[in-house]
Amino acid sequence: MTKFSAIFAVVISLFLPVVAAADDMRMAVTTSFHNSGLADVLLPEIKKDLGLDVHLLVVGTGQALRLGRAGDVDAILVHSRKAEEEFVEKGFGTHRREIMYNDFVVIGPSADPAGVGGAKSAAAAFQKIAAAKTAFASRGDDSGTHRKERSLWNAAGLDDAGLDTGWYRASGSGMGATLNMASALNAYVFADRASWLNFGNKGELALLFAGDPVLFNQYAYIQVSPTRHPHVKKEQAAKLEEWLAGERAQQLIGGSEIAGETLFTPNAQPR
Amino acid sequence: MDSLLAGLWAAIELVVTLDPDLVEITLRSLQVTVTAVVIAAFIGLPLGAWLTLTRFRLRRVTVAVLNALMGLPPVVVGLVLYVLLSRAGPFGVLDLLFTPTAMVIAQIVIVTPIVASLCHQATRELWFLYHDLLISMNTTKWQRIRTLLWDGRRALLTAVLTGFGRAIGEVGAIMIVGGNIDHVTRVLTTAIALEVGKGDFALALGLGLVLIALAVLINLAIHSLSRTEKEGTW
Numbered sequence: 368m369t370k371f372s373a374i375f376a377v378v379i380s381l382f383l384p385v386v387a388a389a390d391d392m393r394m395a396v397t398t399s400f401h402n403s404g405l406a407d408v409l410l411p412e413i414k415k416d417l418g419l420d421v422h423l424l425v426v427g428t429g430q431a432l433r434l435g436r437a438g439d440v441d442a443i444l445v446h447s448r449k450a451e452e453e454f455v456e457k458g459f460g461t462h463r464r465e466i467m468y469n470d471f472v473v474i475g476p477s478a479d480p481a482g483v484g485g486a487k488s489a490a491a492a493f494q495k496i497a498a499a500k501t502a503f504a505s506r507g508d509d510s511g512t513h514r515k516e517r518s519l520w521n522a523a524g525l526d527d528a529g530l531d532t533g534w535y536r537a538s539g540s541g542m543g544a545t546l547n548m549a550s551a552l553n554a555y556v557f558a559d560r561a562s563w564l565n566f567g568n569k570g571e572l573a574l575l576f577a578g579d580p581v582l583f584n585q586y587a588y589i590q591v592s593p594t595r596h597p598h599v600k601k602e603q604a605a606k607l608e609e610w611l612a613g614e615r616a617q618q619l620i621g622g623s624e625i626a627g628e629t630l631f632t633p634n635a636q637p638r
Numbered sequence: 639m640d641s642l643l644a645g646l647w648a649a650i651e652l653v654v655t656l657d658p659d660l661v662e663i664t665l666r667s668l669q670v671t672v673t674a675v676v677i678a679a680f681i682g683l684p685l686g687a688w689l690t691l692t693r694f695r696l697r698r699v700t701v702a703v704l705n706a707l708m709g710l711p712p713v714v715v716g717l718v719l720y721v722l723l724s725r726a727g728p729f730g731v732l733d734l735l736f737t738p739t740a741m742v743i744a745q746i747v748i749v750t751p752i753v754a755s756l757c758h759q760a761t762r763e764l765w766f767l768y769h770d771l772l773i774s775m776n777t778t779k780w781q782r783i784r785t786l787l788w789d790g791r792r793a794l795l796t797a798v799l800t801g802f803g804r805a806i807g808e809v810g811a812i813m814i815v816g817g818n819i820d821h822v823t824r825v826l827t828t829a830i831a832l833e834v835g836k837g838d839f840a841l842a843l844g845l846g847l848v849l850i851a852l853a854v855l856i857n858l859a860i861h862s863l864s865r866t867e868k869e870g871t872w
Binding site: 393398402410420422423424425436437438439542543544546547550565567568569596598 | 725726818834
């Protein structure tokens with residue numbers, strides 16, 4: 368029996384207590400925000416300035432809103448204005464606070480078989496891809512990026528649900544996974560600039576189209592309503608909002624860049 | 639091929655420099671899985687032996703269901719637990735969602751049927767041999783269970799290690815109920831998924847190699863501690 372007690376002792380010693388930090392909160396953020404690497408810059412500063420451990424749940428905008436609705440997180444940082452306004456209107460969040468923006472871009476094979484590079488608008492670029500029937504990798508996960516992409520197909524006069532699956536591939540996963548898929552298929556893909564800049568597996572892909580004003584991508588912070596969910600950490604969430612909209616965070620956001628390109632432009636309004 | 643070599647290199651670098659993040663997530667992987675497997679063994683082993691010894695009307699159905707549950711899809715386990723543990727769900731007040739405890743619960747659900755089912759199969763053969771002896775000695779059911787578990791310990795160790803192998807490499811369920819939060823619920827498998835998402839295949843492969851090495855080490859350690867591969871004892 369002794370050898371088994373020895374194993375047992377080893378096993379029990381691994382059973383260390385699982386403790387959470389004293390002051391913490393949970394925030395659901397989009398994959399595009401996290402994959403950009405900005406979180407790695409901001410989180411240590413938040414810890415330093417506020418003594419607050421922010422636990423990030425990295426999901427799509429659709430799921431982030433759902434987590435907020437269920438009260439499983441204390442705040443969300445997402446980018447889908449219509450859905451955010453509806454979220455606040457229905458009383459799930461207190462209010463919307465704009466923090467920063469970047470823009471969406473069209474990525475594709477550097478040879479650009481569909482000729483997207485010369486398009487006049489984002490809608491025209493999408494029309495060219497559909498006309499050439501070249502492979503296109505879509506998020507297909509109801510995220511902010513996916514919603515934007517759908518609206519662009521519609522603006523191009525196409526029904527996003529009726530696109531030919533022979534070339535239109537919905538990955539149903541995050542920004543990184545979809546970029547991986549595009550890289551493997553050498554396909555066109557619609558992404559936010561920050562995720563693209565920070566992506567490590569670019570392969571033959573290149574940035575082909577950007578600059579249309581409709582590609583503006585605003586990120587907003589929303590506290591989950593304490594009236595609907597009394598257990599949420601409202602003081603911490605309010606503190607974090609002020610910090611993110613404050614001078615220091617805004618400077619950090621504006622200053623973070625990859626390969627000489629700015630990831631996000633801060634635009635929070637002081638109150 | 640290049641990325642495989644880069645992965646190997648990344649793994650060596652991570653291990654040699656004892657990367658603090660790697661140490662942290664490796665320990666958390668072990669902590670979650672070992673806790674889950676120990677608890678699953680305490681439930682599954684007696685349950686498997688009990689099923690061997692007890693005759694009741696739905697026994698065959700129970701055994702068949704238990705066998706089928708060995709292939710329980712982790713994503714479904716995760717989703718069901720998520721719904722139960724969410725603030726909007728029945729157990730929301732416990733505030734367990736996105737904690738290591740939730741991950742342990744998910745793995746217990748996944749591992750217990752494996753341990754119980756394999757234990758049932760092992761003890762059934764043993765019971766065939768011990769049946770007359772144990773009954774003629776007028777033993778209680780608890781004594782019989784203990785005898786079967788002790789004398790079948792070698793096969794049962796394999797059962798538990800099978801459960802360990804399933805749990806340590808599992809990602810679907812713990813990703814959903816744990817949320818892959820840095821420094822809180824990030825473990826080796828969810829970190830691999832994250833690095834794949836960032837397109838950093840070298841680091842993902844490196845972490846994968848560390849995970850495989852860990853599983854091999856644990857198995858070797860347990861076998862040498864329990865001396866299964868030495869002659870004489872068993």
